[in-house]
Amino acid sequence: MLDLLYINWNVSPEIFHIGPLEIRWYSLLFVSGFIIGWFIVRWFFRREGVPESLLDPLLYTLLICTIVGARLGHCLFYQPDYYLTSWEGFLEIFMPWKGGLASHGGTIALLFGMWWYTNKYGKKNGFDFLWLVDRLVIPICFAAALIRLGNLFNSEIYGDVTTLPWGFVFERNGETEPKHPTQLYEALSYTILGFVLLWMYLKKLDKLNRGTIFGLFFTVLFGMRFLIEFIKEPQVGFEQDMVLNMGQLLSIPFIVGGLVVMIWSILRGKPSAIDRPEPLRKEPSKPGNVHTL
Numbered sequence: 001m002l003d004l005l006y007i008n009w010n011v012s013p014e015i016f017h018i019g020p021l022e023i024r025w026y027s028l029l030f031v032s033g034f035i036i037g038w039f040i041v042r043w044f045f046r047r048e049g050v051p052e053s054l055l056d057p058l059l060y061t062l063l064i065c066t067i068v069g070a071r072l073g074h075c076l077f078y079q080p081d082y083y084l085t086s087w088e089g090f091l092e093i094f095m096p097w098k099g100g101l102a103s104h105g106g107t108i109a110l111l112f113g114m115w116w117y118t119n120k121y122g123k124k125n126g127f128d129f130l131w132l133v134d135r136l137v138i139p140i141c142f143a144a145a146l147i148r149l150g151n152l153f154n155s156e157i158y159g160d161v162t163t164l165p166w167g168f169v170f171e172r173n174g175e176t177e178p179k180h181p182t183q184l185y186e187a188l189s190y191t192i193l194g195f196v197l198l199w200m201y202l203k204k205l206d207k208l209n210r211g212t213i214f215g216l217f218f219t220v221l222f223g224m225r226f227l228i229e230f231i232k233e234p235q236v237g238f239e240q241d242m243v244l245n246m247g248q249l250l251s252i253p254f255i256v257g258g259l260v261v262m263i264w265s266i267l268r269g270k271p272s273a274i275d276r277p278e279p280l281r282k283e284p285s286k287p288g289n290v291h292t293l
Contacts, residue, residue: 005165006178013154026150033143034063040139044201048274054121065113066106071096073105077246078236103144103225104250126274130211130265134272137217138201141194144221148187158182159231180231189224193217208272211265218258222251 015023042055075083075093079100083089092098114136118129151157155170159180167178197213229247239245 007166007168007181008171009152009155009168010171011153011155012172024150025153026147029146029150029153033139033146034059036146037062037139037143040142041136044135050125050127050274054125057121058117061113061117062110065109067096067101069109070101070103070106073102073108074100077102077105077250102250103147104247104254107254128210130214130261130270131272131274134210134213135201137214138194138197141190141197141217141221145187145190145194148183148190152181152183152187156183157235158233159185159228160233162231179233182228182232185228186225189228190221193220193224205272209265209268210270210272211261211268212272215258215260215262215265218254218261220258222254222258226251226255 011025013024013026015025015028017023038055038059041058042052044050045052045055071093083093111133114133115129118127118132122128122132155172158168158170159182161167161177162180163178164180166181168181169175169178197217200208200213200216226248229245229251232245232247234240234245236246
């Protein structure tokens with residue numbers, strides 16, 4: 001009876017194509033994450049009086065860092081033996097459309113990108129790195145969930161065999177047994193985290209210290225990633241005999257870093273709200289200093 005509840009997944013990763021132009025679900029969901037994130041960040045900026053003119057350079061920085069960092073992360077962390085040992089493989093590093101993006105690499109690149117962005121635009125507009133990333137991680141949760149849905153449409157990065165009734169049989173890959181839909185597990189956990197962080201921003205911002213939301217994001221998101229990896233199939237051959245796979249090893253520094261940031265934010269105690277310079281007070285004129293012509 002439970003067999004009837006298994007999902008036979010045979011959805012095409014393509015939505016449609018016009019000649020050589022192919023539109024895929026993954027690409028649509030990836031771009032949708034940036035569009036939704038742009039509107040959320042614009043709302044944050046309007047709410048706290050940050051100039052909207054800063055949105056465009058922020059979007060460009062996010063796009064470049066995400067794509068470049070995620071591509072390099074995949075090539076260096078998961079398949080260096082292919083990409084770094086032949087001229088053909090090296091050239092494919094610059095072809096992200098051929099597949100292979102790693103979220104840990106994208107995260108590292110985003111941190112550097114946001115550091116550059118805040119150094120260029122933050123000081124004169126009253127915000128710093130932690131102020132920005134406290135807000136940015138909220139739409140990133142929802143964008144990450146959409147990307148995992150894209151992985152589902154690609155029938156990739158799923159889990160081991162399961163007897164649970166919501167298992168997916170990924171027929172496009174020749175699977176005949178139901179597997180854990182780990183893409184959905186991650187998408188759901190990231191969505192819940194996003195709403196929790198959004199609630200904290202709306203209801204608790206005046207009580208939070210700068211960096212708390214960011215630290216919590218790192219700890220919970222990569223903590224969930226670490227746990228879900230236990231039921232994922234190996235992504236590359238060298239993971240077969242590893243106690244912890246590459247995704248888990250890469251997640252550990254982010255989990256620890258998130259805890260450190262949270263503790264540091266509590267000890268430092270800097271308010272989470274944006275910095276606003278105090279207006280200069282005009283000194284009242286003294287009678288002896290009044291000059292008449």
